[in-house]
Amino acid sequence: MIRKLLIEKINHEISEYTTRGQTDYQSEKVKRKIESCEKRHAEIVKVEATGKVNEVSMQPDETQAVLYDVHYKYLVKQGSYIYMEEEVENRRAVYYGGQIYNDGEIPAVFEGVKRKEETLDEENGERITYHYERLKAVQYAEKWWNTYNPAYRKFENDCTNYISQCLHAGNAPMRGYPSKGKGWWMRSNSWSYSWTVANSMRIHLPSSTIGLRAREVEGPHKLKLGDVICYDFEGDGRFDHTTIVTGRDADAMPLVNAHTFNSRMRYWRYEDSTAYTPNIKYKFLTIVDDR
Structure with missing residues (x-):
């Protein structure tokens, strides 16, 4: 059930990348990436994604924490030039009552104070x-x-x-x-x-x-x-x-x-x-x- 819900969410996000003329994005990530492409007259013409659930753990409040990765492949067209960009996003979501909540990218941990x-x-x-x-x-x-x-x-x-x-x-x-x-x-x-x-x-x-x-x-x-x-x-x-x-x-x-x-x-x-x-x-x- 958890995997099915995550797949549905990823597929919805993918559809936002290639919906022409859209201005209201549910995903902030999609919005940022499309705006970045537009600045250099590039367009994402196709997106594929695969997911992998790494860990599901029960929390004290009876929710389940889900750690998973999403591997995105973006086909980018810039004029007559086409290339493939790839990235892996480490994500965390909360599952409860048959629904996914608080789904988002896990922030990267940078080095600590200067030594x-x-x-x-x-x-x-x-x-x-x-x-x-x-x-x-x-x-x-x-x-x-x-x-x-x-x-x-x-x-x-x-x-x-x-x-x-x-x-x-x-x-x-x-x-x-x-x-x-x-x-x-x-x-x-x-x-x-x-x-x-x-x-x-x-x-x-x-x-x-x-x-x-x-x-x-x-x-x-x-x-x-x-x-x-x-x-x-x-x-x-x-x-x-x-x-x-x-x-x-x-x-x-x-x-x-x-x-x-x-x-x-x-x-x-x-x-x-x-x-x-x-x-x-x-x-x-x-x-x-x-x-």
Whole structure:
């Protein structure tokens, strides 16, 4: 019964995406996504979704809490260009008396308060040369966007860990072990802050002078495949999220892959995200190598 009700709800939401001329949306998510598309003269022409119930638990008030995932596939048309965007939404609903209540996306959990150790020390040691293989980084991002490589530890807030894996797959060398506040590395059950914490990666990439490093550019149009975008959703100076560029839309603007908000080929601005605020700030970082 619960599964049937959830399927009905998802199907109703899907119908809102492709109902032409509609202005009154029951789903805030649908409204945000359609408005984001309209700003860049794009249109969602088809939506598919599959659901998976992960857990049903009885609550003290005799309701049942339902944790489930919805995997959306959006066919987006922008002029003559057509591409597929995907995302997985983690949701929670309450079931009682044959009805679904309080159904909504579970907010992502960001890193906690800033730690003193996140201020990275000055560089020292020999220069670590490498050639960044952008295609390999993108291929890794595509392979693991909605699953987790067992060779690495999985985190509740996994966005920066996933981006680090992508960069390493592109031949970026680890360095700095065993100091958590130096370099960029993961080994066994330990890792640097810059490997797993969005704000630390944002600090490390443009300040590093050896090994993995990046240069900040003026806007998203300057990014290449395999480059990185950092997100400060609240605009408070602490960056919360990291994505990797895996494609471009018809206007040559970045489409990105990410974890935590598991998604692929998502438009870079994140205006359709529940984490988005009008105060959002971005950092656009292009990876620099030793060619």
